Amino acid sequence: MLYDPTEHRIRSFVTRAGRLSIAQARALEELGPKFLVEYAKAPLDFEQAFGRRAPVILEIGFGMGDTTSHIAKGMPEKDFIGVEVHTPGVGSLLKQIGEQDLTNLRLIQHDAVEVLNQMIPPASLAGVHVFFPDPWHKARHNKRRLLQPPFVKLLAGRLAPGGYLHCATDWEDYAVQMLEVLGAEPLLQNTAEGYAPQPAYRPLTKFENRGIKLGHGVWDLVFTKK
Numbered sequence: 001m002l003y004d005p006t007e008h009r010i011r012s013f014v015t016r017a018g019r020l021s022i023a024q025a026r027a028l029e030e031l032g033p034k035f036l037v038e039y040a041k042a043p044l045d046f047e048q049a050f051g052r053r054a055p056v057i058l059e060i061g062f063g064m065g066d067t068t069s070h071i072a073k074g075m076p077e078k079d080f081i082g083v084e085v086h087t088p089g090v091g092s093l094l095k096q097i098g099e100q101d102l103t104n105l106r107l108i109q110h111d112a113v114e115v116l117n118q119m120i121p122p123a124s125l126a127g128v129h130v131f132f133p134d135p136w137h138k139a140r141h142n143k144r145r146l147l148q149p150p151f152v153k154l155l156a157g158r159l160a161p162g163g164y165l166h167c168a169t170d171w172e173d174y175a176v177q178m179l180e181v182l183g184a185e186p187l188l189q190n191t192a193e194g195y196a197p198q199p200a201y202r203p204l205t206k207f208e209n210r211g212i213k214l215g216h217g218v219w220d221l222v223f224t225k226k
């Protein structure tokens with residue numbers, strides 16, 4: 001077989017990234033240049049990134065991206081930015097972008113806190129999704145949880161007035177913490193009395209379905225920017 005430099009690059013990338021599949025590596029190589037936005041310490045021009053002006057929704061920690069692609073496909077009139085640090089997840093969502101021909105999705109592979117601070121202009125987002133953030137369930141690790149007061153203040157500042165923040169978790173004590181922290185942020189207002197009914201646009205994940213069958217709970221929280 002003739003030497004193929006692209007194939008060679010993909011295979012060596014798979015070796016370096018460990019659990020990355022060949023299909024994910026191929027998606028990174030082929031679709032990355034178009035759909036991955038490089039992290040920069042400068043505000044991102046949404047109109048330039050998407051080639052149009054539309055409401056922008058940011059998702060933090062999209063994992064393998066199944067929920068992200070489902071939502072983006074169902075809302076073609078909106079644009080979505082997914083932020084994730086995990087390379088196989090980024091490859092997986094790029095693969096879905098290619099398979100489903102999605103044009104309203106861009107990805108940033110970087111820490112979400114830095115992305116929000118550096119790239120997302122104040123009052124610019126129509127919505128933020130944080131689905132099943134790492135629970136850090138051991139008491140001594142609780143402080144590593146993403147949804148703490150300073151981060152929620154940062155998120156609220158990036159939302160446009162009337163924009164929403166939707167969080168979901170399957171850890172009850174994290175749900176309690178979210179309700180407390182989001183409820184204490186003066187820029188946010190709860191859309192429900194406490195937890196919100198699951199919005200129809202958020203699909204149930206396989207993992208969630210399994211949990212529900214075992215009697216585990218899931219809590220959604222939807223707050224809007226005042």
Ligand SMILES: C[S@@+](CC[C@H](N)C(=O)[O-])C[C@H]1O[C@@H](n2cnc3c(N)ncnc32)[C@H](O)[C@@H]1O
Nearest residue numbers: 061062063083084085086111112131132133134
């Ligand atoms: C428990 S997983 C949930 C993934 C997905 N939202 C879902 O519902 O299946 C949490 C994800 O958040 C990502 N993550 C954690 N901290 C992050 C950060 N600071 N910036 C970007 N992604 C982060 C992790 O890599 C992981 O993929």
